[in-house]
Amino acid sequence: MIAVVGGTGPEGSGLAQRWARVGESIIIGSRDAERARAAAAHITETAGPLASVEGADNLTAVKMCDIVVLTVPFAGQAELLKQLKPAFRPGTVLIDASVPLAAAVGGRPTRVLGVWQGSAAEQAAEIAGKNVTVAAAFHSLSATVLKGDQPVDCDVIVCSDDERARQVASVLAAKIPGVRAIDGGKLENARIVEAMTALLITLNIRHKVQGAGWRVTGLGI
């Protein structure tokens, strides 16, 4: 069972819908349990007969799951993780999709903030504590594209210092039609992958699209 924390937002609900459609059991987490249940009901409707989606407040969602996907705006990430810390089960895989866009402090979404730990994902790892292992993934997937039902023409670069966390994130990425999971090395490389998402926002603006993404080439795969 996968908790999608911040699952009422566009990125979280897009991921949840894609995973629900292929039979993953999902709990949508939100500050507001009512909103989470409404989002879960909506996803259940659209995701087809395999869908098993519930809603709960974030803390309850995290307590119920061994895999937690974090899809909240960067402005709220640290505070939320402090609240969630006591709720993580030992051995939880925390997959962080946060991007420290400057929009978090009123700046531009095409720029990133410097994060003391190096990246939003490394900040997440520091705050979430010893019960979790962290992978950074899913930053580059357009919420607009995820919401649809076409294959997603984008790779997911997975950064982690823990092979099991990388494996879990990679398997989840590959469950989204069209997506390939690419081993992006250590968690510290999340600082590059996060910044690449700000560049995708520039590309969306410059090219007047909503679904710019990346494919890695030359890997012989």
Next chain:
Amino acid sequence: MIAVVGGTGPEGSGLAQRWARVGESIIIGSRDAERARAAAAHITETAGPLASVEGADNLTAVKMCDIVVLTVPFAGQAELLKQLKPAFRPGTVLIDASVPLAAAVGGRPTRVLGVWQGSAAEQAAEIAGKNVTVAAAFHSLSATVLKGDQPVDCDVIVCSDDERARQVASVLAAKIPGVRAIDGGKLENARIVEAMTALLITLNIRHKVQGAGWRVTGLGI
């Protein structure tokens, strides 16, 4: 005529060979004019009948050209630009392909240094002065792949604050078979594109290849 400063290195000579092959006139620049002439002779041999390639010391090369492509290790970029500054013709387009890899100070090639101006390209713009306009481009093209004669399965993201410089860099990128030039917005975005090259080095290492690259998807082009 295009000056490729640092053109005896793998990236510069790879670019020079690709351009020479499609009929661009190239001057290979190097600290050592003899080495530059030797590299030019080698490229002339391999690039076929259209090739027009000469060699000169960097200062002479820059004096002769309105387009200068800078492909030197980051450790030498600033010092070299200070030397070249008086030689730039008014209106020169300077295309910077530098990547501030931590290898420049004995660190890892999978990490980047923080550059005070934000990126190697912005540092170049600050140092090179008012006679030049700067575009950042070509970072992501593998020297190993450029050296060959197959189409290059990689896009070139071009960042510039000057539309003419962007245009010149984009036209040169598109002259390399397989390559698409992608408008990557302002020069400040070079900090992301440069860091992406460090991630390509991680991908090369992790996946045991030499030619990892990127394609941008979802642009409708």
